Amino acid sequence: MLTVPGGLPKMLPLYPMNSALQVQNLSKSYKRRIRQPGLAGAVKALFSTQEQELHAVRDLSFTLQRGERVGLIGENGAGKSTTLKMLTGILVPTGGKVEVLGRVPWRERRQLALNIGVVFGQRPQLLWDIPVQETFELLKTMYRIPPDIYGLVYKEAVRRLGLEPLLATPVRHLSLGQRMRCDLAAAVLHAPAIAFLDEPTIGLDLSVKEQVREFIAHIQEKFGITLLITTHDLKDITETCDRLLLLDKGRLLFDGSIKAFEQKYASDRRIVAETHRPLDSSVAGPLSVEVAKKGGKLIEAEGHRVVVEYHEEGAAPNLIQLLLQQLQVVDINLEKTDIETIVTRIYRQPDRAGD
Amino acid sequence: MKNFDIYWATFKASLQAKLEYKLDFALGLLTSSMLQLAALGFLWVIFHQTSNLQGWTQAEVIFLFGLTAMSLGASELFFNHIWMVPYYIVMGDLDRLLVYPVRSLPFLLISRPELHSFGNLLTGLALTAGSLWTLHMPWQDWVLVPVWVLCGSVIYTSALVVFCSFSFKFVGPYGYTLMIPHTLLQASRYPLSIYPAWVHYGLLFLVPYGVFNYLPGNWVFGKMLFSAGAFLTPLVAVVCAAVAERVWNWGLKHYQSTGS
Numbered sequence: 001m002l003t004v005p006g007g008l009p010k011m012l013p014l015y016p017m018n019s020a021l022q023v024q025n026l027s028k029s030y031k032r033r034i035r036q037p038g039l040a041g042a043v044k045a046l047f048s049t050q051e052q053e054l055h056a057v058r059d060l061s062f063t064l065q066r067g068e069r070v071g072l073i074g075e076n077g078a079g080k081s082t083t084l085k086m087l088t089g090i091l092v093p094t095g096g097k098v099e100v101l102g103r104v105p106w107r108e109r110r111q112l113a114l115n116i117g118v119v120f121g122q123r124p125q126l127l128w129d130i131p132v133q134e135t136f137e138l139l140k141t142m143y144r145i146p147p148d149i150y151g152l153v154y155k156e157a158v159r160r161l162g163l164e165p166l167l168a169t170p171v172r173h174l175s176l177g178q179r180m181r182c183d184l185a186a187a188v189l190h191a192p193a194i195a196f197l198d199e200p201t202i203g204l205d206l207s208v209k210e211q212v213r214e215f216i217a218h219i220q221e222k223f224g225i226t227l228l229i230t231t232h233d234l235k236d237i238t239e240t241c242d243r244l245l246l247l248d249k250g251r252l253l254f255d256g257s258i259k260a261f262e263q264k265y266a267s268d269r270r271i272v273a274e275t276h277r278p279l280d281s282s283v284a285g286p287l288s289v290e291v292a293k294k295g296g297k298l299i300e301a302e303g304h305r306v307v308v309e310y311h312e313e314g315a316a317p318n319l320i321q322l323l324l325q326q327l328q329v330v331d332i333n334l335e336k337t338d339i340e341t342i343v344t345r346i347y348r349q350p351d352r353a354g355d
Numbered sequence: 356m357k358n359f360d361i362y363w364a365t366f367k368a369s370l371q372a373k374l375e376y377k378l379d380f381a382l383g384l385l386t387s388s389m390l391q392l393a394a395l396g397f398l399w400v401i402f403h404q405t406s407n408l409q410g411w412t413q414a415e416v417i418f419l420f421g422l423t424a425m426s427l428g429a430s431e432l433f434f435n436h437i438w439m440v441p442y443y444i445v446m447g448d449l450d451r452l453l454v455y456p457v458r459s460l461p462f463l464l465i466s467r468p469e470l471h472s473f474g475n476l477l478t479g480l481a482l483t484a485g486s487l488w489t490l491h492m493p494w495q496d497w498v499l500v501p502v503w504v505l506c507g508s509v510i511y512t513s514a515l516v517v518f519c520s521f522s523f524k525f526v527g528p529y530g531y532t533l534m535i536p537h538t539l540l541q542a543s544r545y546p547l548s549i550y551p552a553w554v555h556y557g558l559l560f561l562v563p564y565g566v567f568n569y570l571p572g573n574w575v576f577g578k579m580l581f582s583a584g585a586f587l588t589p590l591v592a593v594v595c596a597a598v599a600e601r602v603w604n605w606g607l608k609h610y611q612s613t614g615s
Binding site for chain 1: 365450608
């Protein structure tokens with residue numbers, strides 16, 4: 001098997017450090033004219049010089065190591081796409097420093113483009129009314145892809161994304177799911193050192209999503225591609241990434257492994273037991289003391305239901321044993337908050353980062 | 356140009372795609388030819404009243420018309436995509452052009468040929484050839500026509516690009532800014548000496564359309580003796596293209612994509 005770490009064949013002069021991407025205090029703000037509603041407001045705005053500054057990204061700092069697989073999440077308008085556009089050289093930031101593969105994206109956009117792959121899920125990228133196959137051939141010329149690399153990625157893409165029946169179809173005739181698969185293939189044909197995927201599974205059905213994730217994971221592993229994915233579907237991240245960045249109102253709220261994320265925000269694991277008879281009110285007091293000794297906390301003991309919360313890993317067996325001994329348990333469940341619930345919970349907190 | 360093959364491959368693929376719309380092609384050919392012929396009708400009316408325009412005969416003015424029509428046609432064939440930019444800015448669609456490892460301006464321009472260009476090219480060719488034939492011009496003049504047309508398309512497109520880039524920053528994404536250079540082109544079909552001095556010299560030095568129709572007309576018909584003139588037009592074209600790309604890249608820095 002051909003393994004090329006970081007897309008080495010046409011790699012830039014080796015970057016001294018191992019980091020693929022460095023972002024320091026990055027920020028982007030837009031100026032918008034203030035406009036009152038209605039036609040009168042629109043006319044007034046024509047003569048007004050009042051401007052409002054909108055901060056899309058503020059003071060963002062993070063580093064990606066080579067070959068890292070990172071998911072960037074955040075609500076709509078959190079600044080994910082703006083960040084990606086600055087990292088790929090499409091937008092010029094208002095402040096801060098960015099180095100991608102040792103280059104400043106908006107100054108050396110073209111040279112950088114040779115070594116990165118980009119998918120914008122929300123808009124079609126394949127520019128032409130020409131068949132998919134020919135688009136690929138054009139990209140081969142454009143990126144000067146060596147024949148062996150092209151052959152390899154092309155074969156993988158066709159097989160894993162099921163492109164065979166689409167190759168002769170002009171891009172404009174493709175459905176959303178088909179187009180997205182082709183877009184993704186096109187973005188990695190040149191085995192880029194970094195792939196920026198902006199919502200690569202948006203609007204896809206479950207089986208296509210699965211196909212896309214498998215392809216991403218596979219191609220990432222094969223070429224050691226550094227991966228930065230934004231998405232609203234957290235499964236994209238749990239299945240293809242190790243690290244998570246959570247953006248909120250343009251600020252970085254969390255940066256760490258997915259496991260650390262769960263530990264930080266989902267410390268509550270629960271044991272829910274159902275008893276044969278309704279619980280006596282006198283049980284709760286002593287039970288709570290016993291539970292506390294084993295590293296748990298009694299949250300609820302009413303009717304047929306007992307809920308125990310614990311934080312430390314490995315406390316579950318002892319707690320379950322305790323409950324089984326003390327109560328007539330007919331059913332018992334272990335509950336762990338999944339990542340989607342955590343994220344939803346974070347989004348709902350009214351004053352998290354604050355303005 | 357380095358990487359010429361990339362741009363050429365892009366052009367070929369895009370042209371092939373366009374040719375799939377056969378009805379569009381036929382209609383475009385028809386309408387653009389009609390427009391040129393309508394302008395010619397207007398010219399005929401003028402020359403019904405007077406035998407010459409500031410010393411230019413009808414056949415000579417038709418030569419200017421022909422060169423201008425062909426330059427417009429060549430611009431539409433090779434560089435028409437610029438007309439989509441105001442729309443792309445509104446939709447935030449310019450992004451996708453900026454992810455490729457090529458120069459954004461030439462890549463943008465070349466990647467969407469317009470088929471009704473052939474109407475302008477063919478009508479222009481007929482007018483130019485008719486004029487040179489009736490006036491019994493020597494073969495050197497015939498040979499230089501493609502050079503002037505190619506330079507003309509570059510100069511005209513450069514003007515479109517400059518106006519378009521300014522609209523990034525100052526005007527906002529409104530398509531009509533492109534109508535300014537387009538309308539000026541229509542005006543430059545007549546001998547520039549019929550205009551007030553500021554228009555005359557404006558069209559020679561500021562928006563130098565006169566360099567690819569009026570000046571060649573002067574040289575061909577011996578109104579102005581300037582044998583090095585054949586080289587002046589390419590020189591101006593190269594300068595215009597360089598300026599246009601500079602201004603374009605400056606404009607891009609002020610490009611604000613959409614939120615998604």
